[in-house]
Each structure stands twice: as structure tokens, then as C-alpha cells.
Amino acid sequence: MHLTIVTTCILLMIPLSEAGYRGCQICGGQYPEINAELSQIREAAVQWLTVQQNGDGSWPTVNTQNVILGLQLANRSWLASQELNERLLTKSRLEFELVRQLLPARREVCDENSGRGRVRFSRSPFKSSFGCPATFERGAGILAQYMLSLQSICCPIDDFYGVNLGCTMTNVLRNFPEENFNNFFQYSLAILSMCSLRADIFWKALWKLAEGSDKSDPCYSPSGDDSGRNISVLSVQVMAMVCARDQAINKNVPNWDSILSARIQCILDTQNDDDGSFGNSTSTALAIQALTAASIDPTIWSCNETVPWLLKQQTNGDFGGIDATAQILPFLYCSNFGSLRNTTIDCPE
Numbered sequence: 001m002h003l004t005i006v007t008t009c010i011l012l013m014i015p016l017s018e019a020g021y022r023g024c025q026i027c028g029g030q031y032p033e034i035n036a037e038l039s040q041i042r043e044a045a046v047q048w049l050t051v052q053q054n055g056d057g058s059w060p061t062v063n064t065q066n067v068i069l070g071l072q073l074a075n076r077s078w079l080a081s082q083e084l085n086e087r088l089l090t091k092s093r094l095e096f097e098l099v100r101q102l103l104p105a106r107r108e109v110c111d112e113n114s115g116r117g118r119v120r121f122s123r124s125p126f127k128s129s130f131g132c133p134a135t136f137e138r139g140a141g142i143l144a145q146y147m148l149s150l151q152s153i154c155c156p157i158d159d160f161y162g163v164n165l166g167c168t169m170t171n172v173l174r175n176f177p178e179e180n181f182n183n184f185f186q187y188s189l190a191i192l193s194m195c196s197l198r199a200d201i202f203w204k205a206l207w208k209l210a211e212g213s214d215k216s217d218p219c220y221s222p223s224g225d226d227s228g229r230n231i232s233v234l235s236v237q238v239m240a241m242v243c244a245r246d247q248a249i250n251k252n253v254p255n256w257d258s259i260l261s262a263r264i265q266c267i268l269d270t271q272n273d274d275d276g277s278f279g280n281s282t283s284t285a286l287a288i289q290a291l292t293a294a295s296i297d298p299t300i301w302s303c304n305e306t307v308p309w310l311l312k313q314q315t316n317g318d319f320g321g322i323d324a325t326a327q328i329l330p331f332l333y334c335s336n337f338g339s340l341r342n343t344t345i346d347c348p349e
Helices: 033-052 064-074 084-113 140-151 164-172 184-196 203-211 231-246 256-269 283-292 303-311 322-334
Strands: none
Touching: 033 064, 033 303, 033 322, 064 084, 064 140, 064 322, 084 140, 140 164, 140 184, 164 184, 164 203, 184 203, 184 231, 203 231, 231 256, 231 283, 256 283, 283 303, 283 322
16 A cells, blocks of 8 residues: 655745854854864765665654754755755655654544544544544654654644644653653653744643652653763753743743753763763763753853864764764754754745
């Protein structure tokens, strides 16, 4: 059986001015030699990641949404600058992957309504329906990536082939923790996606983000090794909390600012004094994104040491694979996973 996807996204995206990216100055522009090297590497990274795309529009070893999001955060005109047939292929692949993953939830609704004569659409956002599935098989972290990726290329979030993805995300968040959705990297990314979309987030979800894995220790973020301090988790938590703070949607959650400050300090405390890194290249890039989102002075985290270390981890634009490069790209362009809410994407009517 062949599934044909007719793209619902806007196809004629208008390339935007790149002046903002040319003006991107890492470390506050204090180190011209770093920015000169960075300029060459960022272009190589975009080129390397672009040529990894398969003939069917996907990327090997990683889901399409990860790469599209990284490329669009790096350069919001990346997709718009492609030939029309290439844009169609990429968007259709992204939509196909998400539609395929929404099918199990739709089958559940069909089963629930079998023999009742017709399918009823529930007005409640908390009951499974075609317009607002109560589950997403692969968890909220993956759904968050799709939502951010779709937003970055002018695709609708509130009506994706009849599904309100924000409503679905709300349902999934209410079920945390559960199978395939049981860690705070996923949870924080889910909150970040909703915040970036300026969608309504219920109060208990923000409370849970602030509490984390251990309400007595804001920095506790177990992940299996384990020291209880996972930089990637802390970094996404910080980006989500900064987004909520900036939009003033955290007012009813006690101690928000003190918890945020504690998590920022925990990131800083894990920095390697010898080379300025925060673990591996991916966790270092995420840490820099979090510190940048929180407006931490670059001199505090030794930007002049950290960035050169990170740039040495690449070869011809490859930072150790497709997934790692896609996650590092936003930093190279002075962006982060919470930047979409402040990014103007020209989506023509």
C-alpha cells in the first residue's frame, strides 16, 4: 500500500535576509580569530549535513525532524533557498514520518468507535479523538521535535491533517511519566516546544518542570552513568525555564527563579577547567545554548576556551555524525532550541 502525502505546508517560502547571521558574534565579538574560524566551519557544517540527505528526503540514522530543525535554527532560509522540488521532497518526507507515527492513535479511535455508526469528535482536550489523540507512541520528546521542526518551515501545528498537535502534546504531558516518555530531557523539550509555539501550558506541567527528578535537589538529573548531573538534561531544562520566564507564564510556580539559577550554576560547576568543555561535543553545545539563552556573560563560562575546543571536534563540518551535527548547528549561528519564539519566519499567506 502506498500512502500519498499532499503537503499542507506553505511551499513558496521567501528567503530572508542573512544579515542577522553575518552579524552573529560568538563570545560577544571579543575574539575575531574565533569568529573567523567559526564562519568557515558553520558553512561547512551546513553543507555536510545537507549532502547527507537520502534520495527519499530522509536522513540516515536519525529522524528527519532533527536535521530540519537544526538547519532551520542555523539558517531560517535554508529550506527556502532550495529548489522547489527539493523543498517539496523534504517537507513531504517530514509530514509522511509524522502521519505514520500518528496512525496508531487514530486506529485506537476507530476501534473505540467501531459499531457505533459514526465517529464522534470530543470537545474535551483530555479524551482521545481524531482531532486530539490522547497518546503519541514514541513519546513527547519526539513529538516536540516534530512540532518545532514544523514551526520552523511554516507548517500548521493546530491543524496537521486534522490533528491539533498542541492538544495532543497536552494530553501526553499529563501522562508523564510513562513508557517511552520517562525522563526530563524529553519532558523539558516538550515544554520548550509548547512555549516556543506560545501555546497554553497547564500549571501542573510547569510545576513538574520546576520540581524535576528530585524537588529537594534542582540539579538532580539521573541518566544511567550516573553522578546525578546530566548536562544535556540540565541544559534543556534551563532553556525551557527561560522561555517560560520570558513569557511570564511561570508566575504561579514557587521558587522558579531560584531553581533556574541553581540549574545554571550546576551547568557551570561541571565545566572542565582544562579545556572549557562540558562533557562531549553535543552536551557542550547544549550547555552553551542554555547559558546563552539565560544571558550568562561569556567570560563566566570561558567562551574563549570552550568554543575553540568545540570547533576542534569537527572534520570538514562533521561533528561526529548527523545527530550530533544537527544539535550543534544552532550554537554555531548564535541560536538555541528556544530561539524559534523570537525568530521571524516569513510565511506568506
